[in-house]
Amino acid sequence: MPEKNAAGHRGPGRTPTGHDVAGAAGVSQATVSLVLGGKWEGRVSPRTAETVRAAARALGYRPNLAARTLRMGRTRTALLVVPALTGEFFAAVHQGAVEVATAHDFGVVLYPSPEGVERAPDPFASARTALDGVIASSMAPEALATLRGAGLPLVMLDSDEGACDAVVGVDVADGMRQVTAHLLAAGHRHVAHLAAEVDSWTFAVRESALREALRAQGGAVVRTGRAPLSVRGGLAAATRLLTAEGNGPAPTALVCDSDLLAAGALKAARRLGLRVPEELSVTGFDDLMLATAVEPELTTVRLPAERVGAAGMRALLAVLEGERVETARLPVHLVARGSTGPCPTTR
């Protein structure tokens, strides 16, 4: 009978329940539930309702989520499956906490507090039971296998997977088309592609879209290199790409599948004594913070990350309501910066 937790927290005595509130207000527990659940109008007198609210406030009552969930059969919780959070500080903090938690059969709910002056949502709103559905990135395939069998509503992000209830896509193909148009307008015709060595839908699309767009408009991919998705990987692969000989015309532009690779490419160019953008143009993809930290700043494609998350959640809510959900494909746009310039006439 857990009247308090092991460390004696939650102050003196038990956590108040609806029954306690009922006692304090002189009504039944059912009435408390009705009032606090906002379903009292026409069923409880306004005066009684106010009494109940006052009692709840006085006791610091918080409804027990487990009980509500058990009764309702709905958890109001979604699972967001993403690739390991991009390698920054708090992502790693979270990872470490999850590892220990998992070993102790504990779960970790992450609550990213909003920046600046935005309203702070109640942290406790994030804390719920089990799952009603899943929103998953196509970049986390191992996790997907586990999820598939669960029979939960599933929304895929950035994928063309059929085995799910809705898809929220990002128009990366159009992003590559915009990159292509930008380079062709600057006179480039011979492009090298620094591709991510990652087996996922989004990178397959980037590759085919780039080839197609170039061919359609009179340019060509003259070389392709592959690298693991990191600055180091980009540096090594770009060095190989830029020093390869006898493989047809030398590229005047290097299109990278990600800003990470592009940052590596910038380092490679510098070490090879190639000036960017005078002698070589470089483009990234994603518009990470990195893109404006390096010099020159990267011409890249901005992806509407927050909108992807929002659209994914909306799609899941719609699926749960039994509504039909159209496949969304969110627009992206090119951000031209200093890493691209006119095609050098001599090379």
Added chain:
Amino acid sequence: MPEKNAAGHRGPGRTPTGHDVAGAAGVSQATVSLVLGGKWEGRVSPRTAETVRAAARALGYRPNLAARTLRMGRTRTALLVVPALTGEFFAAVHQGAVEVATAHDFGVVLYPSPEGVERAPDPFASARTALDGVIASSMAPEALATLRGAGLPLVMLDSDEGACDAVVGVDVADGMRQVTAHLLAAGHRHVAHLAAEVDSWTFAVRESALREALRAQGGAVVRTGRAPLSVRGGLAAATRLLTAEGNGPAPTALVCDSDLLAAGALKAARRLGLRVPEELSVTGFDDLMLATAVEPELTTVRLPAERVGAAGMRALLAVLEGERVETARLPVHLVARGSTGPCPTTR
């Protein structure tokens, strides 16, 4: 009576309960609970136990977490409170999902799938009810106010707050001492400090530790600039710092409170025609991915982020067991790279 959810998922019929397993195995529901809970030895015959396990497997039984939580009074869930995830792609995806979810009174459980070949923990292990305790960064003060009143066990990260049950610190003061020693050994005596304009414990410590260490060893902070925690902010503040006149001796080294600020400082130096590290040394803090993406690569201080998370979780588990928890202070170390060099003799 929610036999299936609104969209008709979970396959045919109801989600199986312990009672269904009991029926299939020809035992009581209590026996099922004992067996599946691992508490059957000496109470249930091995044969019966095996029958139960087989039936559970056949039905695809998963215990209802809400029911278990309600019965146990423990949720086995921790809340990790951090500042908005550092501005990379999936952090923003998460943010967007949380916003919509919150508006619909939904929670979002984040499950970062592990990179590479590491074992993939069961995604469902992360999905739990309510909270047993909280692990919080001192950089999310607004959220803390809400948490304070809840009476939950609280572990603070990187803080000296007294109003909590345990503290897991990072020895940032020692990090600044290592930076100082590194610069003094290279001959620098006049240091400018590019401080983060963030009101949190960790930055207060960085500032005082730097001043103290320099003074103790014959150097001095000759100028201090403050900037919002971003590359842009660092660029602007570093430009002011490096062009200020008549404020005593010119600095030969710029110590930054974060890699973001240092990346901005590098940009400022380049625009002012100052070569790094020949004419100016720059140091960062945190060792983000950014640190090796920029040129020259940043001399910085590596923080054991994963260990912070792990130690925080461990501390919370200990608090929940009613154990005394000592304040930890995890070590950090300097990573020397290309952005620092010998003090220029002429300036």
Added chain:
DNA sequence: CTGAAAGCGCTTACAG
């Protein structure tokens, strides 16, 4: 307008 009662799916004494 208000209360008594059922039941969500578990775990754990308690009988046998």
Added chain:
DNA sequence: CTGAAAGCGCTTACAG
């Protein structure tokens, strides 16, 4: 070795 029963705290028909 196994089962019947209580009860965790809610929500929601159903009576009155």
